[in-house]
Amino acid sequence: MSAGLSVPALAQTIHSPGNKLTLSFQLSPSGEPTYQLHFGAKTVVNTSKLGLLLQNQPGLDQGFQVARIDSTVHDATWQPVWGEVKNIRNHYKELAVTLAQPAANGHRMVLRFRLFDDGVGFRYEVPQQPGLTYFVVQDEKTEFNLPANHKAFWIPGDYDSNEYAYTTSRLSEVNTTPIKAIEKKAAPTRIQTPLMLKSDDGLYVNIHEAALVNYSAMMLNVDTKTFGLTSQLVPDATGTGAKAYLQAPEHTPWRTIVVSNKAPEVLASKLILNLNEPSKVTDTGWIKPQKFVGVWWEMQVSKASWNYSDTTNIKLAGTEWNKLKPNGRHGATTANVKRYIDFAAAHHIPGVLVEGWNVGWEDWVGNWKEEVFDFVTPYPDFDVNELQRYAASKGVNIIMHHETSGSVTNYERRQDAAYRFMNEHGYTSVKTGYVGRIIPRGEHHDGQWMVNHYVRTAQKTADSHIMVDMHEPVRPTGLHRTYPNWLACEAARGNEFNAFSEGNLPEHETILPFTRLMGGPMDYTPGIFKLQGYAASAPQRQVHTTLAKQLALYVTMYSPLQMAADLPENYNEHLDAFRFIEDVPVDWDDTRIVAAEPGDYLTIARQAKGKNEWYVGSITDEKARTQTVKLDFLTPGTTYEATIYADGKGASWDKNPTAYQIRKQKVNSKTTLKLQLAAGGGAAVSIKPAGK
Template sequence: MSLKRNLFYSLIFSMLVLKCFSQSSTPVSVRMKNVGFTFTLNAKGVPQYAVSYSKNNAILPSSLGFKLDQNVSLTENFRLIKVDSVSVDETWKPVWGEVSQIRNHYKQLTVHLAQQGEKPILLDIVFRIFEDGVGFRYEFPAQQNLKSFIVKDEVTEFNMTGDHKTFWIPADFDSNEYKYTSSPLSQINAHKWDLISSGKIEVNIPDQYAVQTPLMMKSANGLYINIHEAALIDYSSMQLHVDRRNFKLTSSLVPDARGNKAYMRSPFKTPWRTIIVSDRATDILSSKMILNLNEPSKIENTSWIKPMKFMGVWWEMQVGRTSWNYTDQMDSLYLKGKYIPNGRHAANTENVKHYIDFAAKNGIEGLLVEGWNKGWEEWTDDKEEKFDFVTPYPDFDVQEISAYAKQNGVKMIMHNETGGGATSYERQMDTAFRFMNKYGYGSLKTGYVSGIIPRGEHHDGQWMVNHYIRSIEKAAQHHVTIDIHEPTRPTGLHRTYPNFLASEAGRGNEWNFFIDGNPPEHETILPFTRLIGGPMDYTPGVFKLRNYAPGAPDRQMHSTLAKQLALYVTMYSPLQMAADIPENYEPHMDAFKFIQDVAVDWDDTKVIAAEPGAYITIARKAKGKDDWFIGAITGEDKRKSTLSLDFLDKNKKYIATIYGDGKDADWKTNPESYEIKSVSVNRNSKLKLLLASGGGTAIHIKPIN
């Protein structure tokens, strides 16, 4: 749409909005295709909004407002000052992503309010109505009657139309790594699960009826509704309190050590509250609304930012074969001044070279090494100074390893685990990044296992939200990409900071070693929940699915081998790990070929079929190539489906290499059974897929020249 034409429609839209508000009791309504939006002030001056999809209500009239310090309540008694509106239709290109370009098309309504009284407080609410949902945020203009202030509560409501089927995890202030529960809203109980985070349940999950976002729901009449937030900066993350009787959700911000939710000064803009809605589950996964609500890249030169696949000296420690720490006898350090090695330390020069050799031979670009630096003996202790981020253990020759990796064309990935000691990490951050630059580390994985220091702060609170952003900005200054583990869940900030490649913030593949693992439906829920806000470092590609843990012979992955391959497509990330150890890949190098070939950056994505908790099928076109990759996964139930290839180019022939479950495959009894076959296909072809219980299919479609 031309700029002149766009401005014309914006003018017409503004005139209609102002006409609606000529009578204060008359609500204003805006529609973008199937999505309808209404704003009004009720008789008590309470700002309210509602959202519909087609002919169905999605969000019933819901109130907006705040409770501040000094007993200031910004919840009612507002009057309308004026309304501004604009229509935007533009296209932008991400540095990396699921598609090569993104359309940003919305109608924006800014409602300027003033609370009546002796000292009126000004509050603006900005609504953006998209074709797939609504985003809104609060803006506090610069004003005499409100300068520095504290948010005690944000009173944002989402009134649902019924007892929806809901996919949820507890609202833990310090962990997102819970199994998902599928239940009606009326049966939500955040104390159902044992506490995962370090601390006490009454401190970390004080609200028994609160859940984490992104929250995925399905109504009885077939609407899919997702609630989350976008552009979380300088604010506490939003969780949701559930009124189980009335099906009303209310924002619940993570507090700090004093119980306050956020410290602000006008002018100030909160993060966006997001509602994605459709009658098709595939539309939820295709939505780019959260990205569109974030600001464009702050990094001008992004040529150094490269997605990649990597391996790690990591899984062998997870399963207990080796250790992160160098010694098991701390007295040898504190009393004798010399480490006594335990003989199980994984991050040693010889072992790291072994991984480099395998990565170089098989075209894997990067290698992460955990446990290389001093401090792992005390990493979960409640002390501030745990790690030294530039001093390796005696058996890790950083100079020799860096030279060997460079010689073999492998990029080393730095690991900075903080053990929750954020203050210590901030003091050492400059030194740590200079160290990375010196030894050629262009990528970084950080971690925040254990309780946060400053004590009393939480992983998802305002202080830590700002800390994560400081680490991202510091990494960008040194041309380092970053992957953050144990942070708050992402909110689309990788548009603003494209060096922020991925994060964990969820129950990853590693949990298949811990306790009872991840149920087979877990990976069919995550794209509708955790991944809505950004890529996840899920660490797929484990090939030894049983008997991998010494001392735990009954433990196994809740997945087939073919599903582990399909996850590279269905679990989107520009940073994908081949998570297993080299020895476990060597018997299956025919299947490993898919990991070698699969792309990590894309020109196009087609969400072909999806149902949360049941199945997902996604096709993606590799960046700058004509190759397509398809991933299809299922939960506990076996699945038969017919896959149409009508997204392929006309008049082209292709070879499809299909990595599927074997006829006798089953995640419980025969998870490593798979079959590989190649067939000629074109856009008129249809492939019949048979997925085992907990299984999947991965497909590489390559044009015939």
């Protein structure tokens, strides 16, 4: 229904469809828009201001009068192209408040709130109107004034990287200063979203954004004394503080607050997806979630190199690549890629990623260089045509790799030719990368210019029937609903950090689903089986999990694009455990969050797409735990066989990570499994109808 009130009130209150949440809107005496949010009797957000500040124009933040109030109720169900569940209900109450500024030529702005039972989304809309056609957002005055000193799981608000370990602290203790910067140093109290919070009175609150398009990403500035959070948009390269260049009619991304008194309900929320637009890709039959192996980890652990030669000062144009002296360590050779193709074919893995196949890797990073790669010229030892033929004969697809070295202008000039090359040679998927400082010089990875590039790339790859996996991008905001060919991205500290740094703490994978994964799937690259002694140059390094936990990540770290990241020879030593990676799907009809606590543990059960099969993943932090899993989601009256991949006797992430045991047992909907998780460990379970 819709109702336009003839005499708008200064304050409005709406309740979520199931009356779990209450949202209140009010203008302050000076005409500032404000809102409050409550979960039952508990305060989620105290009175908080809203508004936009513009360059060289009056701000859209005060002096407002309410011109119109509209309310609607929406309840519909839709099916994602791929995902964690088959059906998604989109049920909310909407409040749209049209505000007018009499003292600023009657400028108008609409505040649109959508209140769900598990949270709220709101955004700013600037209608087409006289005197406000082109405008530049200088700042956004969005506040989230929290009622108490919550426990927070946070990373620094770096404009160029999300690849940090999480800090768990009270809001009053937020301080990014001691943290080593990866790209641009964050201000001392500026942190990223998604931000996960837990109150002392039992509320779980997640703050993020949805549908980030034609705008810069939102960070949060923390007031460590009052516990207020204020938006901080990523600036552009001009040095004027400009955050977004817009033309009316236009709207901002949705600002999102997911809230529940149960941690599993936060993970089950589809609020962010529901706030995104439906798919812009009409024909989606070519989009295929998949697993893959690849020529990648051997470079991370210095067994091989991306570059063909050790010659430096390379120029893309004019270099006679076949005359360079090979270094003997190049990983992307025809013979080596065939080895990966053979392994993939033998184990029913559809894809093989190949990094370092194309010329230009000799001096690719650190030089802020424009002409780095052309994305179509292979090294002399990489036979494109032969590998196309060989992969096709084995029923395997080779996944293209486009590292830009941050030279995005170069990539955009060459994208059309690169995607034609892919179509001609049978590549259906591409992994893009944005390592280094962005060209055009001074733009940030998370600013409006790059946000628009990522969306353009999703659209251009869709036009060429190419699936895309982006690395080093802005963190996701649910746009995989709109562009379902955008299967995954990195935008966080992945498994690779175990190869070249102090690694990821055991709690890391229990935090990521509550933070980074709230906006969309991550290419985390799980499945490392050689957990110690893999880095010859740094023998002290190790992956901070057990082998069984690496298996469990395929269920707990949702992605439609999952890599079996280790080397074939390491898998060949544990083929009984690798069977789980072979079996586990990447697309699902149902998902049950069995147990969850951010920073501590997570247990998830998922039903395979179109099958009566279930898979369970259970992980823990540095503490050993017992996780109880009731199998009441199974079909009553059906007997299943459960194959349980668990930590072995004496297993622990630091002392004995590769100890595991595999056992089978008959189960049904009345069975309860007890999974023993070692320190830093996990368990993975496949459940199939008995006799199949």
